[in-house]
Amino acid sequence: MISGIAGAVGILIKVVADAMGEPVADVQKRVLARIEADAADPTDETDTEAAAIDADLPSG
Amino acid sequence: MTDKQIKRYQRLSQFAGLAMLLFGAVAAFDWLGAIVVFGTVSVTQIFTGLGVLTGVLSRWASQQLPSAKPPSIPVGPVAILLLALGLMVSAGCKGAGWRALDATQNARDLTAKQLASAVATKHAECKKAHGVKTEAFAACIKKHRAALDSWIKIARPVINDSIAITAAALQIADKVGKKANWIDLLKPAACAISRSVKAFGHYFADKAAGVLSALSLIDGVTCE
Numbered sequence: 139m140i141s142g143i144a145g146a147v148g149i150l151i152k153v154v155a156d157a158m159g160e161p162v163a164d165v166q167k168r169v170l171a172r173i174e175a176d177a178a179d180p181t182d183e184t185d186t187e188a189a190a191i192d193a194d195l196p197s198g
Numbered sequence: 199m200t201d202k203q204i205k206r207y208q209r210l211s212q213f214a215g216l217a218m219l220l221f222g223a224v225a226a227f228d229w230l231g232a233i234v235v236f237g238t239v240s241v242t243q244i245f246t247g248l249g250v251l252t253g254v255l256s257r258w259a260s261q262q263l264p265s266a267k268p269p270s271i272p273v274g275p276v277a278i279l280l281l282a283l284g285l286m287v288s289a290g291c292k293g294a295g296w297r298a299l300d301a302t303q304n305a306r307d308l309t310a311k312q313l314a315s316a317v318a319t320k321h322a323e324c325k326k327a328h329g330v331k332t333e334a335f336a337a338c339i340k341k342h343r344a345a346l347d348s349w350i351k352i353a354r355p356v357i358n359d360s361i362a363i364t365a366a367a368l369q370i371a372d373k374v375g376k377k378a379n380w381i382d383l384l385k386p387a388a389c390a391i392s393r394s395v396k397a398f399g400h401y402f403a404d405k406a407a408g409v410l411s412a413l414s415l416i417d418g419v420t421c422e
Contacts, residue, residue: 183311190321
């Protein structure tokens with residue numbers, strides 16, 4: 139009976155852990171990698187579009 | 199079976215059961231990020247494996263006992279109590295801050311993508327209606343170009359700084375074993391995204407809901 143309860147608790151842990159999503163270590167690595175990438179190049183699609191508009195504006 | 203053998207199997211079942219709980223709890227804590235020392239998935243897997251092995255040993259030992267002689271320590275209730283406590287502590291630990299940061303980066307990228315897409319559509323419309331290098335084109339695209347400027351020069355730097363500062367605070371807190379006030383630190387980023395969506399979200403048309411949904415995933419951070 140005890141091992142049955144312990145098994146059920148194990149399954150419960152797994153279910154709760156799965157429900158809580160991706161492991162934090164993976165999230166942390168991804169967040170830090172993106173911060174580094176942003177620091178190296180903070181631009182995004184809006185910069186490309188701004189440059190395209192500026193090229194079409196009348197000079198002066 | 200002699201009394202000595204029964205006692206031996208009772209002890210083995212109890213200790214193996216408790217060891218299984220310990221290994222399982224360590225694996226669960228590590229998986230949830232509450233134990234900073236064990237930062238890799240492989241550690242979780244090792245402890246999960248040890249938990250399974252000791253669980254099997256506990257079950258085998260308890261099966262050797264006569265049904266009238268179960269182990270005396272109530273391993274099941276103790277397990278439930280310990281693990282419920284562990285999961286509650288784990289859920290409130292560093293994971294929330296990193297997940298909020300991840301959600302903030304996603305909301306920022308989605309906002310930039312939708313803004314660029316909306317402005318590109320307007321750009322094409324203005325170009326088609328007025329040609330390029332004309333005053334009429336400049337007037338047509340003026341508000342959208344200003345929206346880009348407010349994003350590039352004001353909102354995005356605030357968002358990126360707030361994200362970087364929050365991440366640094368979380369890392370420092372991990373190192374010294376203290377709690378970081380990441381909600382306050384991440385607030386400027388959440389507010390800058392929120393204000394941007396309020397200012398030019400109407401350009402996004404039906405895509406605004408997606409950005410608002412991404413914003414709602416920044417748990418615990420509200421922008422009044």
